[in-house]
Amino acid sequence: MAQRGAEQYDAIVVGSGMTGGWAAKELTELGLRTLVLDAGRPTTREDYREHVPPWEMPFRGLGDRRAVETRQAVQRNSVSFDELSHQFWVDDVDNPYSTPADKAFHWFRARQVGGKSIIWGRQVYRLSDLDFEANARDGIGVDWPIRYKDIAPWYDHVERFIGVSGQPEGLAHLPDGPFLPAMAMNCVEEHVRDRMAARFGRDRVLTIGRAAVLTVRHNGRAACHYCGPCHRGCVTRSYFSSVNATLPAAEATGRLTLLPYSIVRSLVLDESRNRISGVRVVDARTREEREYSARIVFLCASALESARILFNSATPRFPTGLANSSDQVGRNIMDHIKWGGASGRFDDWSDRRTSGERPNGIYVPRFRNVGARHADFIRGYGFQGGGNRAGWQAAVRAPGIGVAFKERLTRLGPWSMSFGGFGEMLPRPENRATLHPTLVDRWGIPTLHIECSWSDNELAMYRDMNVTASELLEAAGAKDIRPDARGPSTPGNTNHEMGSARMGRDPKTSVLNGWNQAWDVPNLFVTDGACMTSSANQNPSLTYMALTARACHYAVELMKRREL
Amino acid sequence: MERRELVRWLAATAGISCLEGLSANELLAFGEELHLTPTTGQGLRALTPHAQRTVIAAAERIIPATDTPGATDAGVVTFIDKMLADRYTPEERRRFLAGLEELDGRCRSLRGKTFVDCTEADQVAVLAALDDELTAIRRAPGATSPNDHWFAMLKYLTAFGYCTSEPAMRRTLGSWPRPTRYDGCAPVAIGRTPQGRS
Numbered sequence: 001m002a003q004r005g006a007e008q009y010d011a012i013v014v015g016s017g018m019t020g021g022w023a024a025k026e027l028t029e030l031g032l033r034t035l036v037l038d039a040g041r042p043t044t045r046e047d048y049r050e051h052v053p054p055w056e057m058p059f060r061g062l063g064d065r066r067a068v069e070t071r072q073a074v075q076r077n078s079v080s081f082d083e084l085s086h087q088f089w090v091d092d093v094d095n096p097y098s099t100p101a102d103k104a105f106h107w108f109r110a111r112q113v114g115g116k117s118i119i120w121g122r123q124v125y126r127l128s129d130l131d132f133e134a135n136a137r138d139g140i141g142v143d144w145p146i147r148y149k150d151i152a153p154w155y156d157h158v159e160r161f162i163g164v165s166g167q168p169e170g171l172a173h174l175p176d177g178p179f180l181p182a183m184a185m186n187c188v189e190e191h192v193r194d195r196m197a198a199r200f201g202r203d204r205v206l207t208i209g210r211a212a213v214l215t216v217r218h219n220g221r222a223a224c225h226y227c228g229p230c231h232r233g234c235v236t237r238s239y240f241s242s243v244n245a246t247l248p249a250a251e252a253t254g255r256l257t258l259l260p261y262s263i264v265r266s267l268v269l270d271e272s273r274n275r276i277s278g279v280r281v282v283d284a285r286t287r288e289e290r291e292y293s294a295r296i297v298f299l300c301a302s303a304l305e306s307a308r309i310l311f312n313s314a315t316p317r318f319p320t321g322l323a324n325s326s327d328q329v330g331r332n333i334m335d336h337i338k339w340g341g342a343s344g345r346f347d348d349w350s351d352r353r354t355s356g357e358r359p360n361g362i363y364v365p366r367f368r369n370v371g372a373r374h375a376d377f378i379r380g381y382g383f384q385g386g387g388n389r390a391g392w393q394a395a396v397r398a399p400g401i402g403v404a405f406k407e408r409l410t411r412l413g414p415w416s417m418s419f420g421g422f423g424e425m426l427p428r429p430e431n432r433a434t435l436h437p438t439l440v441d442r443w444g445i446p447t448l449h450i451e452c453s454w455s456d457n458e459l460a461m462y463r464d465m466n467v468t469a470s471e472l473l474e475a476a477g478a479k480d481i482r483p484d485a486r487g488p489s490t491p492g493n494t495n496h497e498m499g500s501a502r503m504g505r506d507p508k509t510s511v512l513n514g515w516n517q518a519w520d521v522p523n524l525f526v527t528d529g530a531c532m533t534s535s536a537n538q539n540p541s542l543t544y545m546a547l548t549a550r551a552c553h554y555a556v557e558l559m560k561r562r563e564l
Numbered sequence: 565m566e567r568r569e570l571v572r573w574l575a576a577t578a579g580i581s582c583l584e585g586l587s588a589n590e591l592l593a594f595g596e597e598l599h600l601t602p603t604t605g606q607g608l609r610a611l612t613p614h615a616q617r618t619v620i621a622a623a624e625r626i627i628p629a630t631d632t633p634g635a636t637d638a639g640v641v642t643f644i645d646k647m648l649a650d651r652y653t654p655e656e657r658r659r660f661l662a663g664l665e666e667l668d669g670r671c672r673s674l675r676g677k678t679f680v681d682c683t684e685a686d687q688v689a690v691l692a693a694l695d696d697e698l699t700a701i702r703r704a705p706g707a708t709s710p711n712d713h714w715f716a717m718l719k720y721l722t723a724f725g726y727c728t729s730e731p732a733m734r735r736t737l738g739s740w741p742r743p744t745r746y747d748g749c750a751p752v753a754i755g756r757t758p759q760g761r762s
Contacts, residue, residue, distance in 0.1 A: 053733065053740055054728035054729075054733070055728060055729050055730045055732065055733070058646065058650070059646070059647070059651060060643065060724065060725070061728065062651070064650070064651075065651050066650070066651070151567040157584070183620075183746065184746060184748045185748055186748030186749055187748060187749040190748075212640075225744040225745070226742075226743060226744065226745055226746040227742050227744075228742070240644075244757070348685070349749070349754050350723075350752070351751065352749050352750065352751065352752060353750055353751075353752050354746070354747065354748050354749075354750065355743050355745075355746070355747040355750040356742070356743040356744070356745050356746035356747060357742065357746070358746045391737075391739075392723070392727045392737065393727075395723070396720055396723040396724055396727070397702075397716070397719075397720065399695060399698075399699040400695065401623065401625060401626045401688070401691050401692055401695050401698075401719070402628060402688060403628060403630060405626060405627065405723075406627045406628065406630065406632075406634075406736075409627075409723060409726070409727060409736075409737075410736060410737060412752065439707070500738075
């Protein structure tokens, strides 16, 4: 029997990660008593294990293979999943989903306070009008309801708070922000940058990655000390996560109530008023059901999780899912295609090495279809990567035993430089999540069936990554240039899933308006990755955060005007 | 009763007739556990005392103590036992342990002694021959999974266990403690001294 929570709130935010933390901060700072619900446990300082040395790990960083194969067979495929970060990812047995047998999809999920903001890659890039105008220009999907000028002040707002280190480049299609001092490049990266500039001019630019990692003290958070494994947490709060920054800011207002272990089963629609009247919650530990109510609801549960909540909130008026009169909920799933690229060797600088672990790489902003039109595909990709010297890891399989082998382990390998592409994925309605007819999670909540695959456009782009990465390395004089031979990444593996409740200009073809507000239900906002109308090729979290902050201010404005 | 205890009880009381009641997997496990002495003295779980001595000696020949710590100082055998007991599959474990028996077999053919009873020079000779064979396997056209060879496992576990140990990271590799700043173009020597950081 559902029990109605006694408290009344002005706003409920579902999820406490990248966007939920922002909604919490903005709404509380704007004066709203805000309830934040997270499906997982609280995150504490004890969860942060970035300074644990390898010899104190039972498997020296290789992980508990048996446990992982049994309980986290999907999650382990993420690049930031390891022996000390596995607790930041869900148990796949408790949290199942399905795909067609021939279309694998990696759905990486984090259920704890902080969500995926604890384990994200921290790369932040603005979209530009090259991206916001793309769908209209190409006749793909629907047009974004906003342009760069609408979001630019919110990029500023978010970047000033989180702290972004980077180098201004003055590129129209990758706008600069109020950057903190850039991190340093190493010898090889500087060389490659200069040789690329000589060969390609401003057409193909190499810059230091723009990272939500502090290079100087900022808003009460300490500068990075270059220990390396950010995905294991950060006791100095030097990289941005909701736990490190937005949730404490929300807490400081005295208007935040944060409830962990609160799985949102569904939203309750008051059909007479056409408003969300409640949020149904299952306690993750006791399975007790509760209901909370507020004037507005922000879905920030992550793109596919938010779509799942809408499906599970179907009513007679919305039989295929709440706010789904457009039939676009769950459709147009996008990720970024990767694993195209190349690496090469440099024999110079043998007396030089890197010292310290820089939690950042280099970035080559998109150069395809910026000016000249490419014959094989539309849109484009950026390269991430970097230079380094191999350590003992590259020598453990080397020939020899005894003193010579031991000496080999202590000797650094040659410098190498690698480029890996992140390519834009087009929105296609058939890339779609639906509610599974029978499969439920540990709490009895119906889960998703996900069908998602690359189109010819992404695959053509992927092939081009190998070619152009090799060109960059050739221009820099690299030897032994090897294209990435892994084949295209599995959809979802980039952990940039988005698009499942897109913004648009027309309620018939989109779920959300230009303010992330559901066309069908005015007091419902969806501001996580679900809202994305196109994927661009940039890492998307910054855009999610900016859209969230913007939507919060809009919602509060509507409330003040008594329109909500 | 835990399966492990059951198996030990069976072994201790020669209750072999009870085996009829065990499933195929339990029988397999029984076969494995029979090779274990209930107390190895150092809490090892996959290596018998003899296998333990063999691994310690082989690892020290692969990464000897010099002016910096060797495999024994780094406690490599404990790491290898942990990996065999808790990470490797039964098949991988069997292959590794059979390899140690092969090592003894080679030494018996050569000197009529087990590996641990051979001189260090003979141990080095036998391991060097195995290393050459492994290198030849790696270089053979169309080589399939040379890393699965038991000697490849032994050498990898030794090197990995060594390089992730406290003595090696602090004193041989200079990779601990970690630096607290980033220098993208530091002199190589910075990582070579015990005080240095890499």
